[in-house]
Amino acid sequence: MNSLTDEVYDLRGLKCPLPVLKTEKRLRGLPSGAILTVETSDPLAIIDIPHFCSENGHILVASEKTETGHRFVMRKG
Structure with missing residues (x-):
């Protein structure tokens, strides 16, 4: 049985600070170790999301530029 979700x-x-606030709220509802992929167009997210992960014990698995902005893959700590 796999308890990890990949959503x-x-x-x-959305503009700063909404991407980080909504990411934090979504992660709260997921089990530890869950994978969450976030798509954002906010240019400040490339600073805010990695900082949020390091400050809150989550692991930033991947960060990549997309046609419409940026994609972050994180594992809940």
């Missing part, structure tokens, strides 16, 4: 959370169109 994509589309936060494109």
Whole structure:
């Protein structure tokens, strides 16, 4: 049985601080070790999301530029 979820959370169109606040709220509802992929178009997210992960014990698995912004893959700590 796999307790990890692999979901994509589309936060494109939202401006700082909403992507981080919504990511934090979504992660709260997931089990430890869960994978969450976040799509964002906010240019500040490339600073905010990695900082949020390091400050809150989550692991930033991947960060990549996309056509519409940026994609972050994180594992809940």
